[in-house]
Amino acid sequence: MSLLLVERLTRSFGGVRAVQDLSFAIPEGGIHSIIGPNGAGKTTLFNMISGVLRPTRGTIRFRGENIAGLPPERLAARGISRTFQNLQIFFNMSVLENVLLGGHLGLDRNVWRALFRLPRLRAAERRARAEAEALLERVGLAEWSDAPADSLPYGALKRLEIARALAARPELLLLDEPAAGCNEKETREIETLLKSLVADGMTIVLVEHDMRLVMNVSDHIIVLDHGRMLAEGRAEEVRENPAVIEAYLGQAAVAGGHAP
Ligand SMILES: Nc1ncnc2c1ncn2[C@@H]1O[C@H](COP(=O)(O)OP(=O)(O)O)[C@@H](O)[C@H]1O
Ligand SMILES: [Mg+2]
Structure with a gap:
């Protein structure tokens, strides 16, 4: 098929x-x-x-x-996941946070941040972070993980966009x-x-x-x-x-x- x-x-x-x-x-x-x-x-x-x-x-x-x-x-x-020609990056967030958002399409970013503060979700947060770190490694952005997204050069932003799409598995x-x-x-x-x-x-x-x-x-x-x-x-x-x-x-x- x-x-x-x-x-x-x-x-x-x-x-x-x-x-x-x-x-x-x-x-x-x-x-x-x-x-x-x-x-x-x-x-x-x-x-x-x-x-x-x-x-x-x-x-x-x-x-x-x-x-x-x-x-x-x-x-x-x-x-099915996609990237956008005109990047869909949150420039006021870190590189890692941008990837984390990709795993939770449909959730508003403020909701996602609030969820992370609930204790029972800490284990889930650790898993999600580990997965996001692995994706950044994959696209060659591991060392930029904590940097603000707006500090990335253009070519790196294109790879961040792909990492974000991959976060939805x-x-x-x-x-x-x-x-x-x-x-x-x-x-x-x-x-x-x-x-x-x-x-x-x-x-x-x-x-x-x-x-x-x-x-x-x-x-x-x-x-x-x-x-x-x-x-x-x-x-x-x-x-x-x-x-x-x-x-x-x-x-x-x-x-x-x-x-x-
Ligand atoms: N939202 C829209 N409203 C009206 N016409 C559109 C719209 N989007 C695309 N078109 C028209 O559809 C045709 C194909 O466009 P598009 O899919 O953007 O082509 P491509 O991506 O191959 O350049 C074009 O004639 C374009 O003007
Ligand atoms: Mg086109």
């Missing part, structure tokens, strides 16, 4: 069909990228899978169950442009992290404009154009597909650079 099965998915905004009758399957494990020119419907698709937007029509099955229209916190409880991780705004070194750090997550069995759906990163990490690429699937396949197949080159990639991307 596919981990994620999208069938005849459509989302309209007034007269604009951002996603049109789109169907595809994501098997368990690996990195599955969604690429396409601006306006192709990538963000709309991503928002529907992560519960931010309701589909106009169609189904989204996760482990066989239709999850279309469920809110993000219900999806998180089922094992997802089976499916949706990453919205994890390398956007990152320099070369930061992008390579993200690449290493994504590969290590997949090596541990994670399934990742990636929306990303950095074509070198996409080509380096993807097991499977879906190319969208005008809300429909233009092509699908392994990185080498997609890279050599004439329709994809014409619609999107261009010569620079074929040579390993950025798409426009």
